[in-house]
Amino acid sequence: MMEWLQQSEGIWQYIVLFLLAAAPLLDVFIVVPLGVGLGLNPIAVGIIGFAGNFLMVVILGLFFKQFSKWREKRRAKKGITGPTKRETRARRLWERYGLPGLAILAPGLVGTDLAAVLALTFGSSRRWVIMWLAISLAIWTIALTIGSIYGFRYMEII
Template sequence: MFNDLILNLTDFVAGLSPWLQAFGVALISLIPFVESYLGTFIGVLVGMNPWLALVAAVIGNTICTFALIAAASRTRRAVIARRQDPEAAAPSKRRQRIAGYLERFGVPGVSLLGPLALPSQFTAPTMVALGASARSVYFWMGISIVAWGVLFGFFGNWAAGVLV
């Protein structure tokens, strides 16, 4: 199923005219589990300049993730303002897991290592909801999005060279 999604996204980007491919990569990078890393990889595989693919994927992933961080921050402030005990609600399993990682690795660790387990669109707002500083989450998620995009850009460039 995931392979079909990646193939369909690759076909989508490849089917666009070259001047629209960057927009296509930015668009698919909004999708959780695709993000900057697979967006860059797909862009490179369809023949885009690796740097253009990286920039487009980072822009798409950053827009989505940062919008979710902003929404989570506003929601947390509103909930805390209305509730006496901000920790009263029973957390979900995913939230408990991220809370454990947040306590263990901090915002930098969860941001940089989080994509190994969950998309940044899930981990970033969850960290803010758990009380992490939105400013810190923006900063470290920005670094993570770029780092993962660069890593997979190099991997995509290597794979394209091997496949051709």
């Protein structure tokens, strides 16, 4: 998909960027700097990165029960019995800071999709999970967009 982004032109670059943002484990931490680095409009990149990531959070929130059943079957097939390192890290965040802390810290540490699944697994309300992750994604997207703009400008100077 990264090659598609570089090879496509115009509106297609933004569509590919949206698909990358919606892909599991590809958060705004990757998509926003990539889009800005390719010279795309930073505001559009931020909005599209947020929208793609947020779409996955909403889908996971709405279909959590079905997703959870599918995930358990998949883990059983692979022989995974205990929590992964990312899940353990998320659990520690949850125990220390609760849903707001997990939502704010998760995009950088475990990813928004895994944070949504874990928060729902820990018993949080679907509405609160979606709301807190939306706030977190907005903050991170703005910070990453601004950081990418100035970071790439700084690199051009050197």
